[in-house]
Amino acid sequence: TQLLEQSPQFLSIQEGENLTVYCNSSSVFSSLQWYRQEPGEGPVLLVTVVTGGEVKKLKRLTFQFGDARKDSSLHITAAQPGDTGLYLCAGEPGRRALTFGSGTRLQVQP
Amino acid sequence: GAGVSQSPSNKVTEKGKDVELRCDPISGHTALYWYRQSLGQGLEFLIYFQGNSAPDKSGLPSDRFSAERTGGSVSTLTIQRTQQEDSAVYLCASQGLPDQPQHFGDGTRLSIL
Numbered sequence A: 001t002q003l004l005e006q007s008p009q010f011l012s013i014q015e016g017e018n019l020t021v022y023c024n025s026s027s028v029f030s031s032l033q034w035y036r037q038e039p040g041e042g043p044v045l046l047v048t049v050v051t052g053g054e055v056k057k058l059k060r061l062t063f064q065f066g067d068a069r070k071d072s073s074l075h076i077t078a079a080q081p082g083d084t085g086l087y088l089c090a091g092e093p094g095r096r097a098l099t100f101g102s103g104t105r106l107q108v109q110p
Numbered sequence B: 001g002a003g004v005s006q007s008p009s010n011k012v013t014e015k016g017k018d019v020e021l022r023c024d025p026i027s028g029h030t031a032l033y034w035y036r037q038s039l040g041q042g043l044e045f046l047i048y049f050q051g052n053s054a055p056d057k058s059g060l061p062s063d064r065f066s067a068e069r070t071g072g073s074v075s076t077l078t079i080q081r082t083q084q085e086d087s088a089v090y091l092c093a094s095q096g097l098p099d100q101p102q103h104f105g106d107g108t109r110l111s112i113l
Helices: none
Strands: A005-007 A010-014 A019-024 A032-037 A044-049 A055-058 A061-065 A071-076 A085-091 A104-109 B005-007 B010-013 B019-024 B031-037 B043-050 B065-069 B075-079 B088-095 B108-112
Touching: A005 A085, A010 A019, A019 A104, A032 A071, A044 A055, A044 A061, A071 A085, B005 B088, B010 B019, B019 B088, B019 B108, B031 B075, B043 B065, B043 B075, B075 B088
Parallel strands: A010 A104, B010 B108
Antiparallel strands: A005 A019, A019 A071, A032 A044, A032 A085, A055 A061, A061 A071, A085 A104, B005 B019, B019 B075, B031 B043, B031 B088, B065 B075, B088 B108
């Protein structure tokens, strides 16, 4: 079974601070996706990274895929209260259904 | 509607009862997935339908769980003889082409008393 481990599990920070969330696996993934989920809603896709070493930016969010395609990180600059939510990484382990990490719950205090 | 629709949004039932959860995917999407999410956790794959192919049932946790997809559209997930450990949010997602993202519904929150 290909597992994805996320860290930290919980993160509570003040508005304006920077943070990084990590997603690690011992297995290689063809691609990794990052989702954000708010209470009572389904996950919403933020980005997909497919190439080892790839860096993608989405406004204040920077996503990186490790060179070996086993890990990924999400960095948020100058966090806002609107960034609060559950961040999930997910990979495709050779079938189309996704394998999800356990998530990082982020709370940004105003 | 434009998105994936799931019903009911909440379901409370007694242990031992059967439940049916419904998913209406985005029109034209050929792939449909069911996942389960325990409180504050990641999603656990349950079952996957692709067109008319036999479904991938490898994630179903026990034979009390089953799902069908009628006419390549609406899907129903059935849990028989529910147990307290079945309490979770059940999420459905649909997908068009393989390189397109999965679109999730808002889930059904199932509580077993």
